[in-house]
Amino acid sequence: MTIKERQDEIIDEFSIFSDWMDKYEYIISLGKELPMINEANKTDDNIIKGCQSQVWLNGQLENGKILFTADSDAIITKGIIALLIRVVSDQTPNEILNNELYFIDQIGLKEHLSPTRSNGLVSMVKKMKLFALGYKAKTEN
Amino acid sequence: MSFNIEALRNEFPILSRKVNGQPLVYFDNGATAQKPQVMIDALNNYYSFENANIHRGVHSLSQEATTAFEAARTKAQVYFNAAKSEEIIFTKGTTDGINLLAGSFGRTFINEGDEVIISTMEHHSNIVPWQMICDERKAKLRIAPINEKGELLLDELKAMVNEKTQLISIVHISNALGTINPVKEIIDFAHANDVLVMIDGAQSVPHMKIDVQVWDCDFFVFSAHKMFGPTGIGILYGKEHLLNKMPPYQGGGDMIKTVSFERTTYNELPHKFEAGTPNIAAGVALNATFDFLNKLDWKVIHTHETELLDYATAELKKIDGLRIIGEAANKASVISFLVDGTHPFDVGVILDQMGIAVRTGHHCTQPLMDWYKIPGTIRASFAIYNTKKEVDKMIVALNRAIKMLR
Numbered sequence: 001m002t003i004k005e006r007q008d009e010i011i012d013e014f015s016i017f018s019d020w021m022d023k024y025e026y027i028i029s030l031g032k033e034l035p036m037i038n039e040a041n042k043t044d045d046n047i048i049k050g051c052q053s054q055v056w057l058n059g060q061l062e063n064g065k066i067l068f069t070a071d072s073d074a075i076i077t078k079g080i081i082a083l084l085i086r087v088v089s090d091q092t093p094n095e096i097l098n099n100e101l102y103f104i105d106q107i108g109l110k111e112h113l114s115p116t117r118s119n120g121l122v123s124m125v126k127k128m129k130l131f132a133l134g135y136k137a138k139t140e141n
Numbered sequence: 142m143s144f145n146i147e148a149l150r151n152e153f154p155i156l157s158r159k160v161n162g163q164p165l166v167y168f169d170n171g172a173t174a175q176k177p178q179v180m181i182d183a184l185n186n187y188y189s190f191e192n193a194n195i196h197r198g199v200h201s202l203s204q205e206a207t208t209a210f211e212a213a214r215t216k217a218q219v220y221f222n223a224a225k226s227e228e229i230i231f232t233k234g235t236t237d238g239i240n241l242l243a244g245s246f247g248r249t250f251i252n253e254g255d256e257v258i259i260s261t262m263e264h265h266s267n268i269v270p271w272q273m274i275c276d277e278r279k280a281k282l283r284i285a286p287i288n289e290k291g292e293l294l295l296d297e298l299k300a301m302v303n304e305k306t307q308l309i310s311i312v313h314i315s316n317a318l319g320t321i322n323p324v325k326e327i328i329d330f331a332h333a334n335d336v337l338v339m340i341d342g343a344q345s346v347p348h349m350k351i352d353v354q355v356w357d358c359d360f361f362v363f364s365a366h367k368m369f370g371p372t373g374i375g376i377l378y379g380k381e382h383l384l385n386k387m388p389p390y391q392g393g394g395d396m397i398k399t400v401s402f403e404r405t406t407y408n409e410l411p412h413k414f415e416a417g418t419p420n421i422a423a424g425v426a427l428n429a430t431f432d433f434l435n436k437l438d439w440k441v442i443h444t445h446e447t448e449l450l451d452y453a454t455a456e457l458k459k460i461d462g463l464r465i466i467g468e469a470a471n472k473a474s475v476i477s478f479l480v481d482g483t484h485p486f487d488v489g490v491i492l493d494q495m496g497i498a499v500r501t502g503h504h505c506t507q508p509l510m511d512w513y514k515i516p517g518t519i520r521a522s523f524a525i526y527n528t529k530k531e532v533d534k535m536i537v538a539l540n541r542a543i544k545m546l547r
């Protein structure tokens with residue numbers, strides 16, 4: 001599935017939630033299910049310190065695609081990370097760099113990706129793109 | 142004595158709005174307090190009909206604006222019982238006041254080898270300016286310890302005072318813990334040892350009326366926005382003889398007497414410390430703020446806020462796995478807490494969905510959070526207009542959040 005298709009799938013899933021509780025319960029469950037990041041990858045390089053919560057993000061290149069793993073100390077942040085990973089992980093650097101992430105807006109979680117929340121998510125998205133840039137440079141050499 | 146809380150609440154228009162479809166429960170008063178209509182009207186009226194720059198024009202508008210601005214200084218002097226209105230310096234707020242003091246007092250009175258004492262529970266704004274100036278002046282910043290309850294260890298603080306100590310700069314009420322520090326005792330002890338004292342009153346002013354001469358503090362800083370006033374203005378109170386010995390902090394208009402390229406002479410107090418066009422609108426609106434504060438019966442408010450604090454504390458303690466951070470014997474109506482198995486950020490997000498505004502995070506007191514070995518807390522801070530019914534709503538919402546998150 002392309003990044004766009006994955007985003008549209010999530011938007012579709014979220015359209016059934018009639019109230020905020022259902023939505024947040026789902027995000028929380030995603031957060032609880034997010035596969036553990038390898039402890040060895042929780043390095044200082046991979047940490048993003050938000051004022052409110054912290055995020056760890058690691059990206060590895062396999063067969064030309066980047067596999068992201070991540071973690072957070074806050075479960076809602078972690079649930080949103082799970083969504084981001086579902087969209088962006090296992091894609092080529094080019095696809096990651098060339099696609100806009102619009103689903104967060106559409107499922108009504110925009111405020112979580114605003115700099116003022118300072119939960120680390122904005123920097124996390126930036127960092128995903130940085131991983132893509134880095135691996136792109138590597139693979140093209 | 143009964144106090145008509147509904148009438149008081151009605152003076153604050155924001156309290157009747159909804160957030161996320163729910164009636165707002167505003168428990169983030171420690172960050173900033175809400176505004177009464179009289180203050181909002183004063184701001185509005187200033188910009189609508191009174192706007193002019195102050196201290197400069199001969200025209201009537203400028204005179205009027207100057208008079209209104211200076212009237213606020215006099216009201217502040219009377220309200221805090223300063224000896225003279227020249228001792229009231231307008232700043233941008235607490236942070237600005239402390240920076241002024243560190244920059245001006247620091248560069249005059251703090252020398253190599255000297256010491257400044259703060260405490261573990263300080264807000265970043267009463268840490269970083271002192272770190273900066275102590276670094277610059279090769280002085281030492283010393284940190285008075287606290288106990289697990291969040292109380293200052295007074296004996297240890299006293300033991301730190303020596304002939305090198307120039308200043309104790311300490312918070313009156315901790316924004317993160319609610320602890321009320323025994324500032325009078327600290328000031329008396331410091332003065333007996335020839336040490337000056339600055340009090341960070343940012344969290345004091347919304348809860349009580351302070352008399353700087355009773356305290357006999359040398360400096361006192363706060364922000365108007367935390368005491369139901371406008372943002373962008375605050376006050377540094379300082380004893381006249383000390384302020385007179387301090388050099389200006391910023392250069393520019395208003396703070397000078399004469400300027401030539403060879404030599405500039407400075408204006409007198411308080412203008413010496415007020416370079417440039419100040420926040421005139423906020424200054425003018427401070428008049429309305431003091432009028433509002435002067436109508437309050439602080440005894441009744443103290444009783445009301447203590448009831449809220451005790452009630453909320455008891456209700457929170459019923460929640461399984463909830464831990465209160467800051468259990469000082471003498472506390473203002475601020476409660477920080479953590480809930481086992483949940484992260485403060487998550488709890489804050491869910492409460493917000495239910496219209497309840499609390500603060501989560503480190504509250505600009507990272508060293509304090511490190512001391513407790515916690516990432517932050519959830520903080521409910523109450524003000525004069527909060528009610529037990531609102532506390533009940535928070536408890537219901539909190540139980541729901543915990544159920545969702547655990």
Ligand SMILES: Cc1ncc(COP(=O)(O)O)c(C=O)c1O
Pocket residue numbers: 171172234235236237264266267312314315316341343344364505
């Ligand atoms: C104890 C304390 N000191 C200083 C400050 C800083 O105040 P301001 O941001 O208004 O300058 C605050 C505000 O949060 C505070 O609570």
